[in-house]
Amino acid sequence: MSQNPDQSPSGTAREAQAPAPISFEAQILALLPTLRRYSRSLTRSDTESEDLLQDCVEKALLSRAQWRGSNFKSWAYRIMTNLHLNARRSIARRPSVGIEEAETVAAGTSADDPLEKNRLVQALETLPKEARAVLILVVVEGYAYQEVADMLDIPVGTVMSRLSRARQALREKMREENVIPLRRPR
Amino acid sequence: MTEARSVSEAELHAYADGFLDEADRARVQSFLAENPEAAQMVSDWQDQNEELRAAFAGHERSKLSDIRLLSGGLARAGTRPSRRLALAAAAVLIFAAGALGGHYGPLLFEPADIRLTYAEILPREARTAFLVYASEVRHPVEVFANEETHLATWLGKRLSIANLKVPNLQGQGFKLVGGRLLPVGGKPGALFMYEDQGGQRLTVLVGRNKENRTTSFRFASANSVETFYWIDGELGYAVTGEISRDMLRRIAEECYRQFPS
Numbered sequence: 001m002s003q004n005p006d007q008s009p010s011g012t013a014r015e016a017q018a019p020a021p022i023s024f025e026a027q028i029l030a031l032l033p034t035l036r037r038y039s040r041s042l043t044r045s046d047t048e049s050e051d052l053l054q055d056c057v058e059k060a061l062l063s064r065a066q067w068r069g070s071n072f073k074s075w076a077y078r079i080m081t082n083l084h085l086n087a088r089r090s091i092a093r094r095p096s097v098g099i100e101e102a103e104t105v106a107a108g109t110s111a112d113d114p115l116e117k118n119r120l121v122q123a124l125e126t127l128p129k130e131a132r133a134v135l136i137l138v139v140v141e142g143y144a145y146q147e148v149a150d151m152l153d154i155p156v157g158t159v160m161s162r163l164s165r166a167r168q169a170l171r172e173k174m175r176e177e178n179v180i181p182l183r184r185p186r
Numbered sequence: 187m188t189e190a191r192s193v194s195e196a197e198l199h200a201y202a203d204g205f206l207d208e209a210d211r212a213r214v215q216s217f218l219a220e221n222p223e224a225a226q227m228v229s230d231w232q233d234q235n236e237e238l239r240a241a242f243a244g245h246e247r248s249k250l251s252d253i254r255l256l257s258g259g260l261a262r263a264g265t266r267p268s269r270r271l272a273l274a275a276a277a278v279l280i281f282a283a284g285a286l287g288g289h290y291g292p293l294l295f296e297p298a299d300i301r302l303t304y305a306e307i308l309p310r311e312a313r314t315a316f317l318v319y320a321s322e323v324r325h326p327v328e329v330f331a332n333e334e335t336h337l338a339t340w341l342g343k344r345l346s347i348a349n350l351k352v353p354n355l356q357g358q359g360f361k362l363v364g365g366r367l368l369p370v371g372g373k374p375g376a377l378f379m380y381e382d383q384g385g386q387r388l389t390v391l392v393g394r395n396k397e398n399r400t401t402s403f404r405f406a407s408a409n410s411v412e413t414f415y416w417i418d419g420e421l422g423y424a425v426t427g428e429i430s431r432d433m434l435r436r437i438a439e440e441c442y443r444q445f446p447s
Contacts, residue, residue, distance in 0.1 A: 029256055037246035057255055120237045138203060139235045140242050145205070160196050171230050
């Protein structure tokens with residue numbers, strides 16, 4: 001039912017009747033923008049983010065046989081989350097984008113990157129990876145608590161406690177930082 | 187009555203995240219009204235939510251290197267995609283880029299700035315051309331579909347595109363009405379018009395800009411008129427119509443596939 005109908009030789013005949021089922025590769029491509037956002041929200045820099053995204057795409061392609069035809073997005077998010085949580089910090093990262101590719105990157109706004117200034121995002125860096133992932137999945141990616149629990153194979157109670165910890169920590173961090181403006185200006 | 191029941195922390199989170207139904211929401215609200223500390227906490231969470239969403243929203247975007255990301259992954263994963271699949275993937279990428287560009291689309295139709303980039307000019311002119319010409323009953327185009335070869339040669343010459351082909355959108359249910367020459371960013375451009383069996387029209391605009399160096403895919407909408415446009419080197423393309431984004435996606439896929447790269 002859900003096994004890759006696009007590989008079938010009868011592709012052309014099928015195409016005549018709109019709309020064609022979307023291929024596995026095309027599903028990944030279509031998902032890349034949101035995956036990129038998720039990847040960036042888990043990591044500390046654009047470089048780390050693109051590395052994680054690349055690893056996730058590769059892993060998804062390798063594990064395509066394991067996709068059961070259920071929600072593709074959740075499946076891909078699960079792969080990315082696991083890759084990120086299991087990654088060792090010591091792994092040497094390869095350079096992500098060559099200089100020639102940099103030119104073809106879609107018109108972006110790296111100069112006024114909101115992440116550069118956002119204090120909350122800096123506070124995010126202080127959270128444990130697991131708590132951060134749960135917070136992001138709920139808040140930015142819009143998953144329900146139970147969906148996060150299913151995705152990460154943890155009880156929903158654990159989702160709640162991680163969420164709670166993340167929120168409290170951010171709150172404290174932000175409060176702490178609210179004191180900083182009292183510093184003497186240079 | 188209901189207020190008497192205490193509210194759990196999980197419910198406070200669900201409240202902040204908008205997961206509660208109306209009755210529970212009301213109950214939490216009346217609890218918060220009596221507990222200013224909890225109310226402050228929940229309000230801080232909600233601020234966090236908004237700030238986090240805003241911080242990462244800009245990262246939801248496509249890059250032209252995405253196709254390479256995928257093909258690189260395919261190579262390493264030891265599987266080989268057919269060219270057809272790669273093309274389909276490329277087409278879907280356009281839509282992905284387009285759908286998310288929708289957030290920013292309306293901005294593109296704000297009053298003109300002093301200096302507009304080509305990427306800003308293109309969707310405006312595409313939309314204007316659609317609004318002006320698609321509503322024409324008798325003279326929607328200069329050259330009608332019965333002279334398609336002439337149309338292609340003529341506009342190809344004006345745009346300096348060798349072998350310009352008029353996209354065939356029959357597979358999507360749209361028949362060529364014809365085309366016309368029109369200015370795009372002050373230079374000669376081409377407009378192709380199509381209509382479906384119900385008379386619903388859409389336009390495909392092609393323009394050239396030698397100074398253009400950027401490449402991008404975007405989606406813009408204003409009122410009910412949707413425009414999907416992309417810039418590929420010196421050439422800019424825009425598909426416009428009062429049709430669903432899903433249909434526009436399919437049209438854009440098809441045009442991207444058929445235009446010379």
